[in-house]
Structure formats: structure tokens, C-alpha cells
Amino acid sequence: MPRSSPSLAKLELTGVSRDFGSVTALDGLSLTITGGEFIALLGPSGCGKSTALNCLAGLLPLTAGQITLDGKRVDTQPAEKRGFGMVFQNYALFPHLSVERNVAFGLKMRGVGKSEIRDRVQEALQLVHLEHLARSHPGQLSGGQQQRVAIARAIVLRPPLILMDEPLSNLDAKLRLEMRTEIKRLHQELGLTTIYVTHDQEEALSLADxxxxxxxxxxxxxxxxxxxxxxxxxxxxxDFMGFRNQIPGTDSFTFADATWTSDSTVTGASIAMCRPEDLRVGVPQNAIEVTVEVVEYHGRQFLLEVRTESGLALHAVSPEALAPGDKVKVGVAPDRLLVFGS
Ligand SMILES: Nc1ncnc2c1ncn2[C@@H]1O[C@H](COP(=O)(O)OP(=O)(O)O)[C@@H](O)[C@H]1O
Ligand SMILES: [Mg+2]
Known part of the structure; x- marks a missing residue:
């Protein structure tokens, strides 16, 4: 079914901006998206992700820039004319309508014939594994099931573009993982161009192209x-991608020459960064003497919070249990160290 959706070849955002009074929520977003791509808009709360999505959907006018779909301007069109599928964090289902009526709603509004609606709704519900709940009402469903209804309601319209705003944020950790796989599977099956907003880097990494x-x-x-x-x-x-350790180059210790000085662009107050899982007890390179402060059990290894003599807190891992107060050396392989110039 949705394979025959109006396929999008190229979506182009050029200098898309949105101000709210003195706040510039979105500042010159330029991005070219190819049909079938899964794009994640990622960043901390308040960075403008929802603003970008709402500008795309037509729920917010732009204050500058333009959006074109296969060369045709769409930012001047109202939301209904763009016809993009939307999935929100809070599901936004009609509580008084059954699951199948929720999914059928948009088709009805567009004047699609009765038998076609029946077929398309059934197909969409099959895709999200909810055929057996077609007659239920949203209040009788779990959060994950409600989000599946919201997804079915979006894909049944065969939209050129699907926009999702933190769709999994209201689900508990286990369901979130399940639904993540489900969204990935649907994207693989249907190939719908998708823009997905999240503040969760793991979610973005696992889903997006x-x-x-x-x-x-x-x-x-x-x-x-x-x-x-x-x-x-x-x-x-x-930092956002998980390099939690930041070590200023001016700190009282320095890393092995290889990393710090071979990069000629690094001068003055540079910083080195690495992931906790790369700063390990027992790695001899770039080793630093530290005192263990906190030990967390993480299955195959222990996550440590440690402190250097100069007072810098670092996150590291150890294959063996350690105790607060233990003095150890943690090291990082040079190829696992990022160095930024000032
Ligand atoms: N309707 C609004 N009126 C005023 N400021 C807003 C409005 N919507 C968003 N903002 C501001 O714009 C910025 C970006 O918000 P938003 O796009 O919601 O971020 P995100 O979705 O990344 O958390 C924030 O500083 C927010 O306070
Ligand atoms: Mg948001």
C-alpha cells in the first residue's frame, strides 16, 4: 500500500528560521533530504527541534528562509495542503473514536470511498500489528499501542513525508526499545521519508541514516x-555523543606526545575528550593516576567516577570491582582520544 505513496525525491530547507519575539528558536537551518531518508533532528531540550518540525509541518510560519519539495515551494502552503504525516509524543488520538475510526479519520476527511478506507485502515493496522484491537478505544490501550495507532494514522494517508516529535518519550524503557525497532522495521518496509525529533543520542544513532x-x-x-x-x-x-571526559590541555598532566603534539593545529589551551568506556583501568597508554570515588556495577564491567590529583573528575571503566578510595591508573589509547584546539 504505502509503497505507492506520492514519493518525494528531494526536500530542501534553505535558511529556515523562526523567531518568537526576541528568541530565535531556529536560526538558518539548511538541509537537503533525499527521498526515503530517515533524518534525526537531535539536541538538548530547547535547541529548536520541535520548532523545525512544526515549520516543516506548516503549524508555524517561517520568519526567514524557504522549504521546497521536489522544487516546489511548500512553506507558503497551509498544513493540510502539505499533507505530511505527524506523530507526536502525546499520541493526540481522539478518545471517543475506536482505533479503526481514528486511523480512518484523515481518509474520511479527504473524501476517500468507504471500501478503500476499509482496506487501507486494515492494511495500516496490520503493519503496526494492531488488527485485533481495531474496535477498542484509545483509553483501553497501553501507551505503546496508542503510539502504534498514531503511527498507523500517519502512514494510512500515504504522506510524502512523516514527521515524528519525540514519539517514544512517554514510554517506559523496555517499550521504548521495542517501539524503536518497530519504527525502524516500518521504515525499512515502507521507505517513507522520515524526520524524527529526539533528544536521545542512542535513539538517533540507531534509527537515522x-x-x-x-x-x-x-x-x-x-x-x-x-x-x-x-x-x-x-x-x-x-559531549552530546558520549565523550563525557573533558581534559583541559593546561591541566597539570599531559597526554602522550603522540596525540597532543602530532596534531599541529592544536595549540594553547586545547582539550582532549574520550568516552568513559575508552578510559580504562589497565590501559598503559596516556595513563593518569586517579583516586576512585564511585563504583557502579554495569554487568560485564564497572563504571567508575575517579578524580585526578589536580581535582579533575573523570569517568572510566574497570573489568574488576574496585572500592572508593582505591588508587589506580586509567589510560586511553591515542586513537580513542579526540583533541580540539582552542
Ligand atoms: N510558542 C513559543 N513562544 C515563545 N517561545 C517559544 C515558543 N515555542 C518555542 N519557543 C522557544 O524556542 C526555543 C526552541 O524551542 P523548541 O523548538 O520547542 O525546542 P526543542 O523541541 O528542541 O526542545 C526555546 O527557547 C523555546 O522556549
Ligand atoms: Mg520539542
């Missing part, structure tokens, strides 16, 4: 999951 990382309304980096995971371009991006 490309990530757009934002801060204060501005794009910080656009790239594949592998690029953002391994090659963040700024300390902000690195």
Missing part, C-alpha cells in the same frame, strides 16, 4: 551515525 545535531537553534553537525559517533567536530557535539 543521517543526524542533524542542533544547539541554540543552530546546526552543529550533520552526518551519518558513524561520523557523529567517531568524528564529532566540536567539544559540544563530542
Amino acid at each position: 543521517r543526524l542533524v545535531l542542533m544547539k541554540d537553534g543552530k546546526v552543529q553537525q550533520i552526518g551519518t551515525p558513524e561520523e557523529l559517533y567517531a568524528k564529532p567536530v566540536t567539544p559540544f557535539v563530542a
Whole structure:
């Protein structure tokens, strides 16, 4: 069914901006999306993700820039004319309508014939594994099931673009993982161009073909999951992608020459960053003497909070149990260390 949806070849955002009075919520977003791509808009709360999505949907007018779909301007069109599918965090279902009527609603509004509605609703409910609950009401469903209804309601319209705003945020951890896989499976099956907003880097990495990382309304980096995971371009991006350890170059210890001085662009007050899982007890390179302060059990290893003699707190891992107060050396392989110039 939705394979025959009006396929989108190219969605282009050029300098898309939105102000709220003195607040610039979105500041010059430029992005070209290819049909079938799954794009994640990622960043901390308040960075402008929902604003970007609402501008795309037509729920908010732009204050600058333009959006074109296959060369045709859409930012001047009202939301209903754009016809994008939306899935929100709070599901936004009609409580008084059955599941099948919720899913059928948009088709009815568009004047689709009765038998076609029946077929399409059935197919959409099959896709999200909810055929057996077609006659239930939203209040009788779990959060995960309600979100499936919301997804069915979006895909049944065969939209050129699906927009999702933190759709899994209201679900508990286990359901969130299940629904994440479900969304990935649907995208693989239907190939619908999707823009997915989240503040969860793991969710973004696992779902998206490309990530757009934002801060204060501005794009910080656009790239594949592998690029953002391994090659963040700024300390902000690195921190957001899990490089929790920040070591200022002016601190009283220095890292092995290889990393610090071989990079000729690094001068003055640079910082080195690494992931907790790469700063390990027993790794001899770039070793630092630290005192263990907190030990957390994490299955195969222990996550440590440690402190250097100069007072810097770091996160590291150990294969063996340690106790607060223990003095150990933690080290990081040079290729696992990111160095940023000032
Ligand atoms: N309707 C509004 N009126 C005023 N300020 C708003 C409005 N909507 C969002 N903002 C502001 O714009 C910024 C971005 O918000 P938002 O797009 O909701 O961020 P995110 O979805 O990334 O958490 C925030 O500073 C927020 O307070
Ligand atoms: Mg938001």
C-alpha cells in the first residue's frame, strides 16, 4: 500500500528560521533530504527541534528562509495542503473514536470511498500489528499501542513525508526499545521519508541514516551515525555523543606526545575528550593516576567516577570491582582520544 505513496525525491530547507519575539528558536537551518531518508533532528531540550518540525509541518510560519519539495515551494502552503504525516509524543488520538475510526479519520476527511478506507485502515493496522484491537478505544490501550495507532494514522494517508516529535518519550524503557525497532522495521518496509525529533543520542544513532545535531537553534553537525559517533567536530557535539571526559590541555598532566603534539593545529589551551568506556583501568597508554570515588556495577564491567590529583573528575571503566578510595591508573589509547584546539 504505502509503497505507492506520492514519493518525494528531494526536500530542501534553505535558511529556515523562526523567531518568537526576541528568541530565535531556529536560526538558518539548511538541509537537503533525499527521498526515503530517515533524518534525526537531535539536541538538548530547547535547541529548536520541535520548532523545525512544526515549520516543516506548516503549524508555524517561517520568519526567514524557504522549504521546497521536489522544487516546489511548500512553506507558503497551509498544513493540510502539505499533507505530511505527524506523530507526536502525546499520541493526540481522539478518545471517543475506536482505533479503526481514528486511523480512518484523515481518509474520511479527504473524501476517500468507504471500501478503500476499509482496506487501507486494515492494511495500516496490520503493519503496526494492531488488527485485533481495531474496535477498542484509545483509553483501553497501553501507551505503546496508542503510539502504534498514531503511527498507523500517519502512514494510512500515504504522506510524502512523516514527521515524528519525540514519539517514544512517554514510554517506559523496555517499550521504548521495542517501539524503536518497530519504527525502524516500518521504515525499512515502507521507505517513507522520515524526520524524527529526539533528544536521545542512542535513539538517533540507531534509527537515522543521517543526524542533524542542533544547539541554540543552530546546526552543529550533520552526518551519518558513524561520523557523529567517531568524528564529532566540536567539544559540544563530542559531549552530546558520549565523550563525557573533558581534559583541559593546561591541566597539570599531559597526554602522550603522540596525540597532543602530532596534531599541529592544536595549540594553547586545547582539550582532549574520550568516552568513559575508552578510559580504562589497565590501559598503559596516556595513563593518569586517579583516586576512585564511585563504583557502579554495569554487568560485564564497572563504571567508575575517579578524580585526578589536580581535582579533575573523570569517568572510566574497570573489568574488576574496585572500592572508593582505591588508587589506580586509567589510560586511553591515542586513537580513542579526540583533541580540539582552542
Ligand atoms: N510558542 C513559543 N513562544 C515563545 N517561545 C517559544 C515558543 N515555542 C518555542 N519557543 C522557544 O524556542 C526555543 C526552541 O524551542 P523548541 O523548538 O520547542 O525546542 P526543542 O523541541 O528542541 O526542545 C526555546 O527557547 C523555546 O522556549
Ligand atoms: Mg520539542
